[in-house]
Amino acid sequence: MPDQFLFATEVFINGLMAGVLYALVALGFVLIYKASGIFNYAQGVMALFAAMTLVGIMNGQVPFSHIINAVFGTEIHHFGWHVPAFLAIILTVGVMVGFAWLVQRLVMRHLVGQEPIILFMATIGLAYFLEGVSDLMWGSEIKKLDVGLPQGGSFWIEDMTAGLGSENFYGFFIDNLDMVATIVAALLVVGLVLFSQYTKQGRAMRAVADDHQAALSVGISLNFIWVLVWSVAGFVALVAGIMWGTKSGVQFSLSLIALKALPVLMLGGFTSIPGAIVGGLIIGVGEKMFEFWIGPLVGGATENWFAYVLALLFLVFRPQGLFGEKIIERV
């Protein structure tokens, strides 16, 4: 096969993998928007907070140690233990559930019935607050995250495909971490679909998403559902934080991965879980293929803006996104 075709195929596959990572972030947005109509600006920062909390727990770091030491004149930074990754993940999920409860209790409960823009502004405030709290709680240095996920290209795939082209073709490069992310994303989507279809809480969540006043009239607790939704979004943020944090270390920039999710949401729709996945794949493949074919002609660095151009193109023809619900407001 011609090398150029093989290279394009390699870029295509890596685009799919990148798209899965974008979709992981987008999923959190979709969950909250679907259940409450809130565009949660803080979703990226939640991924940062979750990943920082995970590393902090794993390393036995004392939260708010700088403040504690400054107030009490102590020099305590670590508890002196290391927590296994699996247990730390469970504890972090617990923290994210606690965070969801606090958000509902202190912010969202007071804003029921407000305009969506007010709720959106509240999440902007929440994002900046959480960013500051993350720094205060765990420090702003870059932290290595190792929960045992494999990294680097798959030698097996490289070896198996090396003979497909000329001697200039090394075989396909597929990152092991990206493959794990794909499996995890698939499991997550299946899990979310099963949860929303076959559990009482999941059905209640869907009822609230369809019509929260009707859901209230049949005895569904809106407060509980919001805590549940924010908890699930927190869990999704943790998964995204683990995947992205393993790649680059856990640091402030993790919060900026939300920027990668926006075109995915525009394309896939804000209310569809499969839409987030398909949107992620289209954005991932589209931006990578554009960079591969057109990038060299225009000086490269096309991915960031091209993802938005692609999303805008879809918006022009289908404003609700590929899988989004068409909203018809009668006046």
Next chain:
Amino acid sequence: MKLKLTTLALGAVMAAGPVMADLVFPSLSYRTGPYAAGGIPFADGYADYFTLLNERDGGIGGVMTKLIECETGYNTEKGVECYESTKGEGALVYQPLSTGITYQLIPKVTADNIPLHTMGYGRTSAANGEVFSNVFNYPANYWNGASGVVNYLLESNGGDLKGKKIALVYHNSAYGKEPIRTLEELSAKHGFELMALPVDHPGQEQKSQWLQIRRERPDFVTMWGWGVMNQVAIQEAANIRFPMENFIGVWWSGAEHDVMSAGDAADGYKALTFHNVGRDFPVFHHIQKYVVDTGKAAGAGDQIGTVLYNRGMYAAMLAAEAAKTAQGIHGTADINAAMMRDGMEALEINEAKMADLGMPNFGPSFNVSCENHGGPGLVGVTQWDASSKTWSLISDFKPTDGDVIGALVAEDSGAYAAENKITPNCN
């Protein structure tokens, strides 16, 4: 009534005016945001050195120093706001640690006659002091860095790079684009092929760039990165099994946190430097004793000896030495920004002075002059040892290609002078 009004007016003026007894050094730092991991140790090193001077020496020339820190978040608009809000405090010199902020401040500092020191960053052609009267970028600039990479590769390849391919992975910003022109000139001169690969802010996703590197197989990769871009690039290089010893970052891509997240895979990665690394210097013992142990450190005291802490400390030392020079030139300890500028232009750093300061062999010797605000542009190379988690200086501070850089500086500064109707002079 008149007396009361006069007293009130005088009181208001005194309250509003700068505290003349202090030598004011603003620190345009970034302890928050995506680049905080680099900004914090630099700001700590910068602050701790001035604290050391106050605690150990009673300031500079008997006048206490005062550090005014202003958070920029590496944001150009905030950086300019910080400048505007602190310049009235009697600021002697600005070091914004950002090329974007530097570009905005150049016309402002020139109009306000306040010196701007952009050590290893900023506008490279500011080395021409005849045009950029208030801007200094000693001891090295980006173009020295670009040439330093090529010289190092020439040296390690028997003086011949013909037919070799060098990839430049750069932050797609004013900062990242700085070395391109120089590398293009050096490519023509030495016969290597240059392949430029931009990475958009913040640089969290670089799969396309590294797949391209894997396809096109450059012999060497050099990087002009900052923030998360560095960590991701080093991890991606490891992922595609690019040999780390052939991967050289500029000095802003060679701190501990840049390599730590890649773990053992980062072993052998190299980075340029214009100062030494590690904490085995007497000045750090002094900082520990007078600053950290007395609870006056800017941070937790755990950054001493890290690459960027050392750089911040070195930047502060150069500012302090320029202030001393200014005090000597003008015969007064109470200097202002204009006098500070004169001190910077007459700065002499030699090994005897560095040893006296507790920094033997910490940085190169150099002199600044009106014609040359950039110093000699001596560049060294460091290498990361993942097992001991330390950087080591693996070369001397060596000269860079003055012919190529000099011509580019003359061309770019000449264009700036024409555009801004500046008559180059050294009077």
